[in-house]
Amino acid sequence: MKRLVLFLSLLFLLQSCKSSYSRTELLKENKALKERIKKLETADTVNKEAALELKKMNVVFRGVSNPIYISKPNAVSFEATAFGLRKLDSLGNYILSPGTGKTVDITIKSKLKNGDSLIETKTLRIKDISAPIGTINGIGCGSKCELKLKKEDLTNSVINAEMKNFLHDLGMKVISFKVKMPHFKTLEINGNKMNVRANDLFTLLQPNDSVIIFDIKIRLSGSSRYRLKGVAPIVIKIIE
Template sequence: MKRLVLFLSLLFLVQSCKSSYGKSELLKENETLKERIKKLETADTVNREAAIELKKMNVVYRGVSNPIYITKPNAISFEATAPGLRKIDSLGNYNLNVGTGRTLDITIKSKLKNGDSLTETKTFRIKDISAPIGTINGIGCGRDFELKMTKNELMKESSISIKVEDFIFDWSFKVRHFKLKINDTEIIQVNGSILNAEKLNVLEKLKINDSVKIFDIRWSIIGSKSTYSLRAPSPILIRIIEDN
């Protein structure tokens, strides 16, 4: 764009030199042309740089408050709108709660420094959060997968947690309590996320080939005020094996 303007400017000057204008008229025309070039270059730069910046937002998730950061470089002011989009502060932070459908559009209307108005639309895919998976000491592969552990491994204050696959946010999850079943008979509720042998003497009675099931894991998202109905993670199935 700039090269085209400069070429046309040069052509204009050449044609002007061939005219019968005097020196003062040529200088006046030259100054006017320089001002026009400067305005065009400024407008071109402003429009090119006025892009939407949305961090970590290739997709948005249904059922949780999606944190979004929006900026408009070289804009005097802008307004972002979308169903479920709520402005948090004047720094560009928003929360987005999506509803039905597979896509959602965010529209940004801005006023640029050169006086122009600009409207842009960003389309996002809407995804449902995958079913959470229960883990013990970070290990867990979902429903119907049986882990092999010795009694000693299980009794070393094992930590119960969850993981959600294909989830882009850096959120942490907290396990509030869970249930423990031994050989499909005795059921014990454990508060917190630690399987502590001192509090659960029943673990001392475990024998080789006994089964342990950790289920009904209740959890929350740390720091989130979302009203999302958190799905129950898949249970953790354990088979007691002999020490090597």
Template sequence: MKRLVLFLSLLFLLQSCKSSYSKTELLKESKALKERIKKLETADTVNKEAALELKKMNVVYRGVANPIYISKPNAVSFEATASGLRKLDSLGNYYLSPGTGRTVDITIKSKLKNGDSLTETKTLRIKDISAPIGIINGIGCGNKCEVLLKKDELTRGKIGVKVNEFLFSWEFKVSGFKIHLKGKTYDFEGNHLDNSLEQEIQNLKEDDRLVIFDIKFKIVGAPSGIRYKNPSPILIRIAEDN
């Protein structure tokens, strides 16, 4: 658009000034306008910084291959480097697996259309993944509090896992757990209580306590090699039946 405006200005100038400008003067004016156009094009190219998009998050997580998209508008080519950065394809898709520290720098070196080279640095925050928390019927707060449940709610309880303030859309699938109840420990497979403890649960009284622990799970949709801690137990207190 700027090129078009300046070109039209040049035409107007040539048409309106033929009678008063010599050929030499017109050529000088034309050269000056062309130099202005070139400077504007160069400024436009340089000012467009490299775009870095973190997919579904605003930080990168330690111990995770974080998907990242990097692009550089108006560049002939560019190269991105960082500790733990792995290029996936020629479309700008990368995985970033940060190491130690609180931040990671991504250096982007690009070659512009005007022949210049440009180096930029993007700094990202690194965050540790919070320890998984065991939940029952979608409720749980780790070791910080007790979950208050009625006996029928416990009988139909579904065991799960969550991670607070986690932005990946991964699924945590429970494959087994243990219950410590009245001095005894019981093993379960899957993510539901079965009928084997129905009588023991019905014999519980208000304010009786039990613990669900050793929750085994896997993450569906996560890249291979991810490291995570064991989920915190679920502390349960029996509520009064109305």
């Protein structure tokens, strides 16, 4: 009887040790699992893609200094390179002046917090700038249409140039232009406003006469790197 009790006691003790050992191992595995999950979460956060923001537009234009903002979340440092890309400051502001081709690749090399290095490539589309159009007193539609104006509307009128659907402010200023009217020689005018000679000739215009304001020369503020097409002329038909 004593032997039976001793055997059962030993069996119970062994079973208890086995259960205690299993719980210990389970706790260790659980701790290791939590550490792996935390490491994966950290790696996922660290390896977020570099963010690239084009200011005011979703493409870059050829012949324009396009402002771009680049950032790399959770990176210790990063470097962005591309043809025509120039760094402005340490805050992520760049200027991109693209060259030939339809796209430009920006390569972003970053050093992550976990010590890894990462190389990413962002591809942007390149568009050519459309030709500016001439305007008279703020009205213009390019050479493919005809403005209908009274001859009085031309007196002391102001000539400017603008670009439709273009968000960059190029600071365009008209410095000279030419005026062609029936029966008179072409007038060459400096500045952006009709002169006395032009005003006198306007009084002689008749209904259905055509007036063309062309060879509009402009000057851009801030940079000489812009490559713009010639300004589209202003075609006018006199009414009344």
